[in-house]
Amino acid sequence: MKANDSLLDLLFEAQALDRIPRSGFVLRGVAEPESVTEHTWHVLLLVWMLGARIEGIDVHRAMEIALVHDLAEVRIGDLPRTSSHYFPAGAKREAEAAAMADILAPVADRALPLYEEYQQGTTPEARLVKACDKLQLMLKVTVYERWGTGALSEFWDNPDNFPDGGFAVVQELFEALRERRGAPG
Amino acid sequence: MKANDSLLDLLFEAQALDRIPRSGFVLRGVAEPESVTEHTWHVLLLVWMLGARIEGIDVHRAMEIALVHDLAEVRIGDLPRTSSHYFPAGAKREAEAAAMADILAPVADRALPLYEEYQQGTTPEARLVKACDKLQLMLKVTVYERWGTGALSEFWDNPDNFPDGGFAVVQELFEALRERRGAPG
Amino acid sequence: MKANDSLLDLLFEAQALDRIPRSGFVLRGVAEPESVTEHTWHVLLLVWMLGARIEGIDVHRAMEIALVHDLAEVRIGDLPRTSSHYFPAGAKREAEAAAMADILAPVADRALPLYEEYQQGTTPEARLVKACDKLQLMLKVTVYERWGTGALSEFWDNPDNFPDGGFAVVQELFEALRERRGAPG
Amino acid sequence: MKANDSLLDLLFEAQALDRIPRSGFVLRGVAEPESVTEHTWHVLLLVWMLGARIEGIDVHRAMEIALVHDLAEVRIGDLPRTSSHYFPAGAKREAEAAAMADILAPVADRALPLYEEYQQGTTPEARLVKACDKLQLMLKVTVYERWGTGALSEFWDNPDNFPDGGFAVVQELFEALRERRGAPG
């Protein structure tokens, strides 16, 4: 598998991201589940909205991180969560980094540092994107439950799905989601 | 139809954008066509890539414009191109603006000026997003033709689908797409 | 957008109506929602069944009205209900009429008066078709709720969805639907 | 399997017709093929259009025949054409008639004579519906070929797919279809 030679190669490859359904929903019986592309746009929307409400966040860089954070899946696939138990520690992370380097080769200078920042997760921007990645998951879980599609209750029982990244605004949104879930209609 | 009261209302409403298929592809027989959400993410990717190659572009603001540019469709629908011949001049534009105001009410201060800028189309950022909106269309047309789905040749004959916004980098990409179309396999 | 020149043009264009899903169901998360074509056939069935039970109805003309009543959507789209709040009063109605004139040009003499009668809604036949248009909606809502797909409860709260057109047989069917909804299994 | 007791039972049962894809298209790889309901509406449209151009046709009765002609499939299924080679002569026909009697029981007086007339195929109205049943098939084949979906060439080689019912207007439309197939784009 070679690195993309041009912007156009990269752009064509990225189109296929629309056809990759999110495996967590597929395996739990959601009909017509969201694609990785759709997930990513919603994360961007969250980052843009919440970033502006958090002091000290560089919203622009956070959006750039969100924009590319799942692109590796076009070569690696959207591995189900269970898969991580079976690969050596760090293998998935390294595979994604290597795939990212090849996919994003035509814009390596700008893109790879963003991805590296996301993987390390130490800057506020990276933490915000990681929190929004799960916030988007739980938003969609809430919507799918309202629509009556899929067996999704276990998502609510997993504390890993509720990282607030240390941001009050994220924590409040998770709490609002829990309340919304219990609400009628 | 009322304005959204909270970020959470806005976020829930935006989820349905994933279920709105792009009407231009639906009506031409594309199987499993992209959603409005997917379209939007690809426009963001283009804006981020090309914006950095154009002098004087504020990539951040261009990304923000792209992020929200099609949100009105969750209340208006993705009207087929033919519909514009039957509505009074400007009616669709005004309907979208009014819908945007209600959808984006919880972030009105930041979001509505972006949308207004997009509609007026006079800043370089707005022109870039408009160009990328069509560039994304033609990228997907090229991909769908390669996949053998849909009767899409008329898209290539419509000059409105090739706006370069005055940017050489966009024009080059359109030309590369035309060449790619003619290439084997 | 030009008027159809021949029966064959009209017939080809009408095929695409099968690919337009009903937006009210799409936006509420129904999986594999009915198409506009499917909706229309069920309205025809209702009109044929109920029309014969109402004194003074010309069932034939009512069926003809039903046959064509949603054809404009192939050029206008199936606009979500919310869209009507954002277009000028009457704009959608006029757009549909103009689209109908172009779509049905090869059979204009027979078809356009039928559509005009439907829009004015004053004859018993037009009122029956309008009532059956909603009766079909609520029948499908009941079926989808039984199937467990979509978040559809708000349809039951909207009085506009229960027009009886002044016909007892329609009113009875709406009442039977409400009872059926509450029934087990 | 019992007969329907009420109009409402019949109406509920008929909803499932939307979920039955036409087997001839399914088996030849068409993506998202039309449903039996969609087929039926297009037959109605054809009957209404062509019937008015044929002297001596009772368009109303022809439309009624078309309306119900495939309803038995909700209990029998849309058997693939190949199945008829394996059932005893007349078995499918009798099964459909018996299913029709149960499905349409609440409107038996009006509906069953229509279906019987269709099966016997001797009146001009029955012949017209039978011709339009195939005309609709070949219209859809033409559209699917243009859309690039399915391996459908054998439909053109089967003379049974081109019955003109003795009507010049039908014959002309079949010829126009053949020409359209050969035309570019």
Next chain:
Amino acid sequence: MKANDSLLDLLFEAQALDRIPRSGFVLRGVAEPESVTEHTWHVLLLVWMLGARIEGIDVHRAMEIALVHDLAEVRIGDLPRTSSHYFPAGAKREAEAAAMADILAPVADRALPLYEEYQQGTTPEARLVKACDKLQLMLKVTVYERWGTGALSEFWDNPDNFPDGGFAVVQELFEALRERRGAPG
């Protein structure tokens, strides 16, 4: 419809089995229902697992029976259960046998005795496959109910769906399924 001439013809024809959805699920509103192919693989898995736990079963032959037991549906279709009330007694059985003979012609010597054994249902192997055919049905019903898709309760009320074939291990699995159905989450 002629018999397959070669292995390759048979193999090509069998591919279409993937596109035939199981009619019992289609008619009850299951979204994205399993195909006949998928059903068959699950029956094989059951037969392989349970066969080894039943004394005197030739697991190999039972697997072969399961492998081919539904192949006739590629020519006959997956007739809904209701259809059997409308065909003459034995007609469906004979149609399937005749279709099997044509489909499996290139491997007739090995395959047809397996199918005949299945139809007669007197050997322990045939009884096991028949039991697993229903066990698979009820497993999928349980899964679909958990996923919230389709109106499936009537499957639980039909004693024909719980044949144990005289095997304790099958009976236990049916009982475990009933318990699982009642269990939370």
Next chain:
Amino acid sequence: MKANDSLLDLLFEAQALDRIPRSGFVLRGVAEPESVTEHTWHVLLLVWMLGARIEGIDVHRAMEIALVHDLAEVRIGDLPRTSSHYFPAGAKREAEAAAMADILAPVADRALPLYEEYQQGTTPEARLVKACDKLQLMLKVTVYERWGTGALSEFWDNPDNFPDGGFAVVQELFEALRERRGAPG
């Protein structure tokens, strides 16, 4: 992720295999691509047919290998081929083996040796299943190309897709496929 405790746990988990589309087809734009379950059944059919034509093959054991060979994908996913370039050598293989051990725990004694035999690929039975795994791939590629769905030509250029396992009957079938591809209609 824990090992399955009972047959029933295993059986439930296996149902989700139906929802995992084959990634090679997804990424190349095939509409409604086959599932892993469907792939597996076709491999079984091939093994059963070809095994009987090869001297010295234990068809029974080969079928058992085929039955379970892809079950790990329900926990690992159907990783796209490109992913193997990014994981450490052997990582995917070890992950699958570990996942298999957990999935198949209730039948470990019978199942795990079969999988190990498949991975080592030294017995004639394992070689036959591996050959049929690719034969099935190319059969489906041929069918999808005939149906006009997906951009699949590169499959024909990859020699890894044509392993004959040293069996003349497999080699002949690959050659017949290549000829069939070039044949009209």
